[in-house]
Amino acid sequence: xxxxxxxxxxxxxxxxxxxxxxxxxxxxxxxxxxxxxxxxxxxxxxxxxxxxxxxxxxxxxxxxxxxxxxxxxxxxxxxxxxxxxxxxxxxxxxxxxxxxxxxxxxxxxxxxxxxxxxxxxxxxxxxxxxxxxxxxxxxxxxxxxxxxxxxxxxxxxxxxxxxxxxxxxxxxxxxxxxxxxxxxxxxxxxxxxxxxxxxxxxxxxxxxxxxxxxxxxxxxxxxxxxxxxxxxxxxxxxxxxxxxxxxxxxxxxxxxxxxxxxxxxxxxxxxxxxxxxxxxxxxxxxxxxxxxxxxxxxxxxxxxxxxxxxxxxxxxxxxxxxxxxxxxxxxxxxxxxxxxxxxxxxxxxxxxxxxxxxxxxxxxxxxxxxxxxxxxxxxxxxxxxxxxxxxxxxxxxx
Amino acid sequence: xxxxxxxxxxxxxxxxxxxxxxxxxxxxxxxxxxxxxxxxxxxxxxxxxxxxxxxxxxxxxxxxxxxxxxxxxxxxxxxxxxxxxxxxxxxxxxxxxxxxxxxxxxxxxxxxxxxxxxxxxxxxxxxxxxxxxxxxxxxxxxxxxxxxxxxxxxxxxxxxxxxxxxxxxxxxxxxxxxxxxxxxxxxxxxxxxxxxxxxxxxxxxxxxxxxxxxxxxxxxxxxxxxxxxxxxxxxxxxxxxxxxxxxxxxxxxxxxxxxxxxxxxxxxxxxxxxxxxxxxxxxxxxxxxxxxxxxxxxxxxxxxxxxxxxxxxxxxxxxxxxxxxxxxxxxxxx
Numbered sequence: 108x109x110x111x112x113x114x115x116x117x118x119x120x121x122x123x124x125x126x127x128x129x130x131x132x133x134x135x136x137x138x139x140x141x142x143x144x145x146x147x148x149x150x151x152x153x154x155x156x157x158x159x160x161x162x163x164x165x166x167x168x169x170x171x172x173x174x175x176x177x178x179x180x181x182x183x184x185x186x187x188x189x190x191x192x193x194x195x196x197x198x199x200x201x202x203x204x205x206x207x208x209x210x211x212x213x214x215x216x217x218x219x220x221x222x223x224x225x226x227x228x229x230x231x232x233x234x235x236x237x238x239x240x241x242x243x244x245x246x247x248x249x250x251x252x253x254x255x256x257x258x259x260x261x262x263x264x265x266x267x268x269x270x271x272x273x274x275x276x277x278x279x280x281x282x283x284x285x286x287x288x289x290x291x292x293x294x295x296x297x298x299x300x301x302x303x304x305x306x307x308x309x310x311x312x313x314x315x316x317x318x319x320x321x322x323x324x325x326x327x328x329x330x331x332x333x334x335x336x337x338x339x340x341x342x343x344x345x346x347x348x349x350x351x352x353x354x355x356x357x358x359x360x361x362x363x364x365x366x367x368x369x370x371x372x373x374x375x376x377x378x379x380x381x382x383x384x385x386x387x388x389x390x391x392x393x394x395x396x397x398x399x400x401x402x403x404x405x406x407x408x409x410x411x412x413x414x415x416x417x418x419x420x421x422x423x424x425x426x427x428x429x430x431x432x433x434x435x436x437x438x439x440x441x442x443x444x445x446x447x448x449x450x451x452x453x454x455x456x457x458x459x460x461x462x463x464x465x466x467x468x469x470x471x472x473x474x475x476x477x478x479x480x481x482x483x484x485x486x487x488x489x490x491x492x493x494x495x496x497x498x499x500x501x502x503x504x505x
Numbered sequence: 506x507x508x509x510x511x512x513x514x515x516x517x518x519x520x521x522x523x524x525x526x527x528x529x530x531x532x533x534x535x536x537x538x539x540x541x542x543x544x545x546x547x548x549x550x551x552x553x554x555x556x557x558x559x560x561x562x563x564x565x566x567x568x569x570x571x572x573x574x575x576x577x578x579x580x581x582x583x584x585x586x587x588x589x590x591x592x593x594x595x596x597x598x599x600x601x602x603x604x605x606x607x608x609x610x611x612x613x614x615x616x617x618x619x620x621x622x623x624x625x626x627x628x629x630x631x632x633x634x635x636x637x638x639x640x641x642x643x644x645x646x647x648x649x650x651x652x653x654x655x656x657x658x659x660x661x662x663x664x665x666x667x668x669x670x671x672x673x674x675x676x677x678x679x680x681x682x683x684x685x686x687x688x689x690x691x692x693x694x695x696x697x698x699x700x701x702x703x704x705x706x707x708x709x710x711x712x713x714x715x716x717x718x719x720x721x722x723x724x725x726x727x728x729x730x731x732x733x734x735x736x737x738x739x740x741x742x743x744x745x746x747x748x749x750x751x752x753x754x755x756x757x758x759x760x761x762x763x764x765x766x767x768x769x770x771x772x773x774x775x776x777x778x779x780x781x782x783x784x785x786x787x788x789x790x791x792x793x794x795x796x797x798x799x800x801x802x803x804x805x806x807x808x809x810x811x812x813x814x815x816x817x818x819x820x821x822x823x824x825x826x827x828x829x830x831x832x833x834x835x836x837x838x839x
Contacts, residue, residue, distance in 0.1 A: 396820030
């Protein structure tokens with residue numbers, strides 16, 4: 108019996124909105140002030156608190172929704188996933204610590220992993236026992252991922268890894284790394300790429316944190332010096348694993364952090380609610396009425412992109428390059444919002460009360476962080492190339 | 506008839522009829538072609554002689570009109586036939602049969618004595634004029650309601666004209682509720698019209714960029730132009746998905762979602778024509794290349810649907826009534 112069934116929550120097909128109602132209720136009861144991202148004056152939640160919250164979210168049926176029950180999932184559809192994510196987005200909830208595990212590793216393991224890997228890795232992701240990081244980008248291979256140089260070669264104990272990864276978010280708190288490396292030479296480009304589930308406590312792995320422009324230290328560099336990994340931790344055969352993974356990735360681009368449109372709405376709601384607590388701030392905000400209206404329109408359009416792709420996936424259609432549309436739209440629209448919001452909060456008077464100070468801190472952080480959004484998960488320029496080449500079939504030939 | 510009919514089935518028919526209309530001599534001839542194909546009645550109830558289908562089915566028809574620069578107030582005929590069906594079925598029937606050429610004066614109210622933005626008013630038999638109380642009256646183009654010689658040739662294909670009302674305007678009346686529904690239908694259809702127009706401009710730009718060579722290479726080999734067209738693909742896809750979302754049944758937030766879909770189309774669609782003009786270079790600025798006609802009709806639809814006014818109201822309403830239970834003001838420690 109699934110958790111949802113045990114709790115008497117009906118799938119969306121039987122009762123639309125029931126899953127959303129459950130999610131809303133659960134969040135109201137479990138999202139404490141310390142966990143809320145709109146309470147800058149509260150002490151920040153610790154990593155352990157965030158992990159406990161995320162594990163509880165799963166136990167409440169709000170994560171691992173579409174994963175098979177055999178591996179700890181709730182065995183439901185993207186429809187319930189969408190309903191739950193709308194509510195998670197509307198709330199000032201923290202971003203997932205293990206989003207790489209849940210949104211990238213899980214689907215790849217389900218697609219190419221063997222039975223042992225599925226049974227071992229998947230429940231540990233949902234239960235927050237194993238946090239994952241993504242070892243794809245390298246100093247010489249960012250947008251041009253096929254240029255990566257990290258090498259794996261067979262040895263007596265399994266495989267030996269040598270190389271360097273960068274922009275590995277959360278590596279310093281991860282227990283495993285989804286490593287993309289090659290068996291041959293860099294000139295092989297897309298051939299000979301292989302995926303490994305590397306335990307982060309192996310000798311020869313050195314993690315260095317990189318301080319990002321928003322002051323965070325989540326980014327890392329990861330160095331692999333003669334690191335031995337087990338054959339059993341290879342995901343799919345060389346070549347096969349990566350090919351299957353890219354298919355999964357195109358779906359993931361369309362569905363990951365599905366709550367984003369609603370979180371975006373929630374941030375705008377917070378700005379407005381806070382400004383309404385003070386006449387001077389409200390007057391400032393009213394000067395931005397048209398810009399905010401435009402942003403609110405864009406939020407609805409973003410929901411349209413997400414819901415259209417969810418309907419396509421539910422109908423069994425291929426998403427392919429269409430996943431680029433929501434990524435491109437969200438990242439640029441969110442940056443525009445962040446610029447407006449920053450300008451609004453920068454005009455608050457020094458006498459501003461707690462509500463305004465809280466929203467100011469949140470909007471400043473959003474503004475800085477938003478600069479990464481057109482860079483990570485495929486830059487704006489890469490998305491535009493994908494649309495031009497694979498949707499419009501524009502010839503690049505001279 | 507039910508919604509089981511695939512809206513796409515209408516697309517080919519609509520395209521063919523719009524093409525035939527381009528060769529017709531005047532509005533009346535176009536009315537006959539459109540009526541014969543049943544296109545006026547897609548959303549009108551069956552009792553009045555319509556097909557009784559949903560707005561979803563009207564979208565590809567109106568998009569084809571936008572794409573083909575149809576010189577007929579199709580949106581107006583469709584929404585009038587639907588709104589009038591329950592009030593005066595005979596009048597609705599005359600619109601459906603193409604016998605009566607009907608249009609709507611989208612700006613101003615009868616009490617002002619002068620209303621405007623009435624597409625093809627110079628050829629119209631009937632003109633719907635709004636009233637200050639929120640209702641409207643369908644007036645006969647006669648001595649009481651005079652269409653002024655049009656000075657507005659903004660929309661080359663479908664010029665609008667101002668309409669003067671001397672004294673009280675009489676005719677079939679629509680209440681405020683019916684007018685609200687009519688405007689809501691029109692907003693979504695206008696978004697579809699812009700979708701058709703913008704998509705056509707993008708395909709013209711792509712065709713030109715693939716065929717035209719400069720410095721020994723096709724324009725499409727230049728990344729800066731490919732990216733411009735990719736952005737326009739994002740614009741048209743966004744308009745399409747916005748319309749689809751507004752059409753999905755039983756939404757609690759139907760008004761918001763519809764207004765957003767309309768505002769998005771009105772505000773983002775014209776840029777696709779503007780970019781296509783840029784990609785065409787000097788040719789794009791000529792009268793012969795039809796891009797300016799698309800730009801004009803998209804901007805005209807923006808005015809008919811008062812998108813700029815709506816954006817302002819939308820923003821004020823957002824600030825005044827945004828309600829997310831997580832940020833109730835009393836929850837904030839001050």
